[in-house]
Amino acid sequence: MPTLPAAAGLCVGIAVYTPSLFWIAVVAAAAGLLLFVFSRYYRGALYFVTLASGMAVCHLSQPYDKAAESECRYEGMILSAGLSPNSVRCVVETKFPVKSRIMLTVNTQDLELYAPGTIVSFTAKPESVSAPDDVPWQTNRQRYLYNEGIGLHAFVSPDKITVERKPSGLRCLLNRLRSGIAEAIVSSGVDGPTAAFLLAVILADDVYVSPDAIESFRMSGLAHMLALSGLHVGIIASLVMLLLIPVQTVRGGFYIRYFLAVAAIWAYAFIAGISPSILRATIMFTVYIISKVIERDYIGFNSLFTAIIVILLINPLWLFTPGFQLSVLSVASILGFFGCLPRKFQKKRILYHITCAAGVPVAAMLGSGVVSTWVFGYFPGTFLASNIVTGILFPWTVISGLAAAALSCFGIVIPLLASCVDTLYCLMAKWAEYLSGQAWARAENIYFSPYAFIPYFIGICVICYALCRRNRTAVATGCTLVILSFVTALTVDERMPQTEAYALRTAGYTDLIIRQNGECRYYNSGEPRHADAIEQACQRFALRRRCRDIAPLPSSTARIVLADSTSIAILGGTSLAEEYAGADYLLVTKGFKGNAAEIAALRPDTVLMSSGINRRRAKKIIQGLAEKKVPVINLREEQWRHIKD
Numbered sequence: 001m002p003t004l005p006a007a008a009g010l011c012v013g014i015a016v017y018t019p020s021l022f023w024i025a026v027v028a029a030a031a032g033l034l035l036f037v038f039s040r041y042y043r044g045a046l047y048f049v050t051l052a053s054g055m056a057v058c059h060l061s062q063p064y065d066k067a068a069e070s071e072c073r074y075e076g077m078i079l080s081a082g083l084s085p086n087s088v089r090c091v092v093e094t095k096f097p098v099k100s101r102i103m104l105t106v107n108t109q110d111l112e113l114y115a116p117g118t119i120v121s122f123t124a125k126p127e128s129v130s131a132p133d134d135v136p137w138q139t140n141r142q143r144y145l146y147n148e149g150i151g152l153h154a155f156v157s158p159d160k161i162t163v164e165r166k167p168s169g170l171r172c173l174l175n176r177l178r179s180g181i182a183e184a185i186v187s188s189g190v191d192g193p194t195a196a197f198l199l200a201v202i203l204a205d206d207v208y209v210s211p212d213a214i215e216s217f218r219m220s221g222l223a224h225m226l227a228l229s230g231l232h233v234g235i236i237a238s239l240v241m242l243l244l245i246p247v248q249t250v251r252g253g254f255y256i257r258y259f260l261a262v263a264a265i266w267a268y269a270f271i272a273g274i275s276p277s278i279l280r281a282t283i284m285f286t287v288y289i290i291s292k293v294i295e296r297d298y299i300g301f302n303s304l305f306t307a308i309i310v311i312l313l314i315n316p317l318w319l320f321t322p323g324f325q326l327s328v329l330s331v332a333s334i335l336g337f338f339g340c341l342p343r344k345f346q347k348k349r350i351l352y353h354i355t356c357a358a359g360v361p362v363a364a365m366l367g368s369g370v371v372s373t374w375v376f377g378y379f380p381g382t383f384l385a386s387n388i389v390t391g392i393l394f395p396w397t398v399i400s401g402l403a404a405a406a407l408s409c410f411g412i413v414i415p416l417l418a419s420c421v422d423t424l425y426c427l428m429a430k431w432a433e434y435l436s437g438q439a440w441a442r443a444e445n446i447y448f449s450p451y452a453f454i455p456y457f458i459g460i461c462v463i464c465y466a467l468c469r470r471n472r473t474a475v476a477t478g479c480t481l482v483i484l485s486f487v488t489a490l491t492v493d494e495r496m497p498q499t500e501a502y503a504l505r506t507a508g509y510t511d512l513i514i515r516q517n518g519e520c521r522y523y524n525s526g527e528p529r530h531a532d533a534i535e536q537a538c539q540r541f542a543l544r545r546r547c548r549d550i551a552p553l554p555s556s557t558a559r560i561v562l563a564d565s566t567s568i569a570i571l572g573g574t575s576l577a578e579e580y581a582g583a584d585y586l587l588v589t590k591g592f593k594g595n596a597a598e599i600a601a602l603r604p605d606t607v608l609m610s611s612g613i614n615r616r617r618a619k620k621i622i623q624g625l626a627e628k629k630v631p632v633i634n635l636r637e638e639q640w641r642h643i644k645d
Contacts, residue, residue, distance in 0.1 A: 003305035005047040010309055013054020014316040025055035050309075058316040063151030064100035071125040072097060075164070080273065081114045083207050090114045091150060092122075102126050103145055103153040106161060115175045117167030123160045126152035147317040178203060178271045181405065188404035189418030194425040197226075198401040201394075204228045204272045213429060219436030221380030222390055222428075228272050229327060230281035233265065235395050237285050239402065240264045258289045276311055276324040280331070283307035300335040304328070322375045326368040333367025333460065334360055340467035361387035370456055377540060378444045382435040390428050397424040447544045452489035455481045496545055499563045499644035503587060503608055503635055510589055510610035510635060512570070513538055515547055516563045523553040525572055525589035525612060559583060564644045569604070580604075585642075588613070588621070596624025604630065611636040 009028075016024065032048030035041045076094030079101070083089075088106045104122065106114065114120070129142040129150060145153065167175055182205070185198045196208035206214070206226055217223055224231070240261050247257040262285070269282040287303035308328060311318060318324045338359065365383055373379045380386075400421045407414060435441055459481030466474030504511040511534055512523040520542035524534045535552070542550045553560070559569045559579055569583035572591040580586065586604035590612035599607060599621065607625055609618055609632055618634065625632050633640050 002043065002046060003302050003309065005043045006050045007305040007308045009047040009050030010054040010057075010312050010316075011319060013051040013056075014058045014312060014319050017055045017058040019059070022055060022059060025052040025059075028052040028055075054312070054316065057313060061149065061316050063146060063149050064098055065128045065146070065151035066098075067128045067152070068125045071123060073121060073123050074102070074126075075119070075121040076102070078114055078116055078118045078120060080116055081111060082205075083109065083111050088114055091148075092120065100126075100152055101148075101150045103129065103150050104161075105153070105155045106158060107155075108158045110158075113163060115167055117171030117175060118163055119165040121162050121164055122154075122156050124154035124156045126154040129153050144321070147321050149315055149317065174267070174271050177267075180409070181271070184405035184408045185401065187413070188401070188408040188421075189413040189415060190401065190404060190421050190425075193429070194401070194422045197425050197429075198398070198405075198421075200226050201228070201232060201398060202272070202402070204275070204278075213432075216429070216433045216436040219380070219441050220386040220432040221383030221435075221442075222386050222432050225390060225394060225428075227277070227323075228275060229277040230284070230331060231394075232272075232398070233269070233278060233281035233285065235398050236268055237261065237265050239399060255293065258293055262286055262289050276318050276321065277327040279311055279314075280304075280307040280324075280327050283310055284331075300339070301332070304331055304335065322371070325371055329367040329371060330364040331367075334363045336460075336464035337363040337366070337467070340464060361391065366460060370453060373446050374448065374450060374453075377446060377543070378442045379446055380442045381440045382438065382442070386432060386435050389431050393424050393428050397421060397428065400424065445539075445543045448489035452485050454485075455488070456485035459485065497643045499566075499642070500545075501562060501566075501568065501642040503640045509612040510587065510608075511537075512553075512568070512587060513541060514553075514560060514562070514568075515542065515545055518547060519549045519551075520545070520547045521551060521553045521560075523570060525570075525591065525610060562642070562644070566642060566644075569602075571599070571602075585640075596621045596628065596630075600625060600628040600630050606631045606633060608632075608640055609634045609636070 013025070013028070028048045029052035032045040032052065035048065036045035074092075074094045075096045076092045079091045079093050081088060081090035084105075086107070086109075088108055088111055090104050090106070092102045092104050094100050094102060102124075104124070129145045129152060166172070182199060182203060185202070186195050188195070190198070192208075193210065193213065196206075196210070197213070200206035200209050204227075209226065214223075214226065217226055241257075244257045244260055247253045247260065250256070265282055265285055269278050272278055284300075284303040284307050287306055288298050291298040311324065338356075361384055369379065369383075400417060404414070404417050404421055407417070459478045462474055462478030462481065466472070466478055499514075499516040501512070501514045504513070509525045511525075514521050520538060522534065522538040535550075539550055542548075559567055561567050566585070567583045568585045568587060569580045570587050570589060571580055572589040581602045582604070583602070584605045585608055586599065586602060586606070587608045587610065588599065589610045592613070607630055609622060613621075615636075618636070622632050622634060
C-alpha cells in the first residue's frame with residue numbers, strides 16, 4: 001500500500017514541525033531523493049518526501065495571528081455562520097488589508113443576512129486567538145480555532161458591518177439547497193423535537209436540539225449520532241446509489257450512475273459543511289466508486305490513507321483536532337477487525353449482519369475509546385447497548401425523514417409517514433434517556449497519561465495482525481499489551497509539583513487556581529453565571545492531578561500564602577487594607593477602582609493585571625506602575641504560573 005508510507009510521512013512531518021526545526025524538511029527531502037536514485041526503495045523515498053511535504057505544508061498553513069494595533073476596515077467573504085445564544089458567529093476570510101481568517105461575533109440574531117459566500121466589510125480591531133494553555137489540560141477554545149485556520153477574532157456591532165454582495169453562483173445554489181432542505185424537514189409534518197434531530201443529523205445544525213436530548217445522547221455513548229460522520233454519509237450514499245439504479249438502463253448508464261452519485265455526495269458534503277469526518281467519508285466513497293469504474297479491488301485502508309493525505313494537505317492543523325483523530329481511529333479499527341473475518345463467514349448474510357450490528361460499535365470504541373476518554377474524561381459504559389439498538393433505528397429514521405421531507409417539497413404531507421418518523425426518533429430518545437439515567441451509564445473523572453496510548457495501540461495492531469494470521473500467541477501478546485496499558489495508565493501517578501498556582505487569561509474576568517498539600521482552591525472574579533464553567537475547569541485540572549479536595553476560595557480572602565512562603569494578594573475592591581502590603585504577587589481584578597499610585601504604595605514584588613479590567617484603564621495603570629518601577633504582568637497578553645517542585 002503506497003498510501004501508507006505517504007500518510008505516515010505526512011503525519012510525522014506535521015507533528016514534528018516547528019519553525020526552528022524546518023531544516024529537517026530539507027534533510028528529509030534529500031534523503032528521499034537519494035533512496036529513490038540509488039536503491040529504488042520507493043516506499044522509503046515516499047515516506048521522507050511526504051515528511052518534508054508535511055512540514056512545508058504546515059509552515060505555509062500557519063494562520064495569520066498578529067493582533068491589530070488600531071481599528072481599521074476589513075473586507076472578505078463569509079465561509080461559515082452559526083447562531084450562538086446572543087449573536088451570530090461567522091468565519092470571514094479577508095483579503096484586505098491582510099489575508100487571514102477572522103472569527104467574527106456580530107450582536108444580532110439575523111443569520112440569513114450572513115449566509116456563507118456573502119462579501120462583507122466591517123470595522124474592527126481583531127485580537128489574536130493563538131494563546132497557549134494557561135493551565136495543563138484546560139479546554140482551550142483558542143487552540144481549537146487556531147487548528148481550524150482562524151488566527152484572529154473580533155466583536156462588531158451590526159452598524160459596523162456592511163453586506164457588499166450576496167452569494168452568487170455555486171455557493172448561492174448550495175445555500176438555497178440547504179435552506180430548502182431545512183424548510184422541507186420542518187414542514188414535513190414531524191414534531192418539533194424530531195425536526196430538530198433531523199436538522200442535526202442531515203444538515204449538521206444542532207442549534208434547535210434541546211440540551212436535555214444532547215446530554216442524554218452524550219451520557220449513553222451516542223454523541224456521534226449528532227455529529228455528521230461516515231455513518232451519515234454512508235446512509236446518504238446508499239440512498240443515492242439506490243435511487244440512481246434506473247439510470248443504468250440507458251446507454252453508458254453504468255458510468256453516469258457512478259458519476260452522479262459522486263457529484264451528489266460531494267454536493268451534500270459542501271451543504272452539510274466540510275468537517276474532517278465528512279470529508280474523510282466522502283473521499284473514501286469517491287475512491288470506492290473509482291475502484292468500481294476501473295474494475296480494481298477496493299482496499300479500505302488504501303482509501304483511508306488517501307483521505308488522510310488529502311485532508312491534511314487541505315489543512316494540516318486538523319491532525320491535532322479530536323474530530324479528525326476519532327474519525328480516523330474508528331474507521332481504522334473497524335477495517336482492521338472486520339478485515340480479519342474469513343470470506344466464508346461474510347457469505348452467511350444473517351449471521352454477518354448480526355455480527356456487524358454488535359461488532360462495529362465495539363471495533364470503533366477499541367480504536368477511538370482511549371482517545372475519547374483522554375479528551376473528555378469519561379467513558380460511556382452503555383455504548384454497546386445504545387449503539388446496537390440505535391444502529392438499527394437510526395438509518396430508518398434518517399431515510400424516512402428524508403422521504404417525508406422530499407414529499408413536503410411537492411406539498412404532500414403524509415401523517416402516517418410523519419408519525420413513523422416521530423415514533424422512530426422517540427424510541428431512540430427514550431432508549432438514550434433510559435440508559436443515561438443508569439448508575440453505570442458512564443465512568444467519570446478518568447484521567448491518565450497520553451503515553452499510555454503507545455502500548456495500547458501497539459497491542460491493538462498486534463491483535464488485528466494475529467487474527468488475520470490465526471496466531472494465538474500473537475493474540476495473547478496483543479491482549480497483554482492492552483491490559484498492561486490500562487493497568488499502567490490507571491495506577492501509576494505522574495510526578496507532580498508540590499505547589500502550583502495559575503492565573504488564567506479569560507476575557508472579562510480572571511481565575512486563580514492553587515494546588516498544594518492535596519487540596520485545590522480556585523478564585524473567580526467574574527459574574528456568577530460563569531461559576532459553573534469555572535468549577536468544571538478547576539475540577540478537570542484537579543482530578544488530572546489526583547486531587548479530590550476542590551473548593552472555591554472564600555470571597556473574603558485577601559491574601560494566600562503558598563507552601564513555599566510565596567504570598568498572593570487579591571485586590572478586587574476599593575479598600576486598600578494593610579494586609580495587602582508586601583505581597584509577592586498582587587492580583588488586581590475587575591472590581592478595583594484605585595490608581596497606580598495606590599497599588600505602588602502596597603509595595604508588591606510583582607503586579608498581575610487582570611484581563612477583565614478595561615483596556616484603557618489597564619493601560620493607564622500599567623504605565624503608572626512602570627514609572628514607579630513596579631514589575632507588571634498583563635494577563636491579557638502574558639501568562640503567569642508559579643510552580644514549586
